[in-house]
Amino acid sequence: MKYYIGEIKKISKEMELQELIEFEPSLLLPEERIRDYCYENLCGHYEKHYMCPPFIGTVSEIKTKLSKYNKAILFRYSKKINVSEDRKSVEKTKRDFHIKILKLEKMLSRKNIESWGLIGGNCSLCKECKAIENIPCKYPRKARPSLESLGIDVQKLLDNFGLDNKFYYDRITWTGCILINENLKDRLK
Numbered sequence: 001m002k003y004y005i006g007e008i009k010k011i012s013k014e015m016e017l018q019e020l021i022e023f024e025p026s027l028l029l030p031e032e033r034i035r036d037y038c039y040e041n042l043c044g045h046y047e048k049h050y051m052c053p054p055f056i057g058t059v060s061e062i063k064t065k066l067s068k069y070n071k072a073i074l075f076r077y078s079k080k081i082n083v084s085e086d087r088k089s090v091e092k093t094k095r096d097f098h099i100k101i102l103k104l105e106k107m108l109s110r111k112n113i114e115s116w117g118l119i120g121g122n123c124s125l126c127k128e129c130k131a132i133e134n135i136p137c138k139y140p141r142k143a144r145p146s147l148e149s150l151g152i153d154v155q156k157l158l159d160n161f162g163l164d165n166k167f168y169y170d171r172i173t174w175t176g177c178i179l180i181n182e183n184l185k186d187r188l189k
Helices: 003-014 032-040 059-066 087-110 154-160 183-188
Strands: 019-023 071-080 114-118 171-181
Touching: 003 019, 003 087, 071 087, 087 114, 087 171, 154 171
Parallel strands: none
Antiparallel strands: 019 071, 071 171, 114 171
16 A cells, blocks of 8 residues: 555545545546447536536547556545435535545645546536637636546446445435556656
8 A cells, every 4th residue: 555545545534535445547447338428418518518528538538548547546425415406515515526636636746646536527616617618728727527527437337346326316426536647756756
């Protein structure tokens, strides 16, 4: 176990993240089948959000980017909320989870460890993404894609870890991860 894992566990607990599972990034398999859901645009974000397709690259490009990382840590964040009636709180928890992932990335960056955070749901740093107006992203260093937008089957990933993958009306659970390239630290020595 790497020296920084203890600190990640401590910070994760302080931030009320309910899960922390180390795994091989090779388990993150972008699939066209999952990406097809984006093309169907059931969520309404396709071509309207910089952290969603088509702006984040093809499945092939994503596979190449993922291959640069040699460790991954899955995180989950859950809150009791009436999901169907309290959409404002659902959005707040999504944004809160995004900020938590960014804080973990920042901690790793201070240790010269390259990382890439992947959030749950679409990026919600802005009320409305600037992609709609073809204006550059307001927060390019903070905006993050979700596992789903990369074409990752999150339900299958959760099954691999024996985690609950059901949706509940009285609780929202966000799933994301941080990818780590431990070799960057070695290159800086």
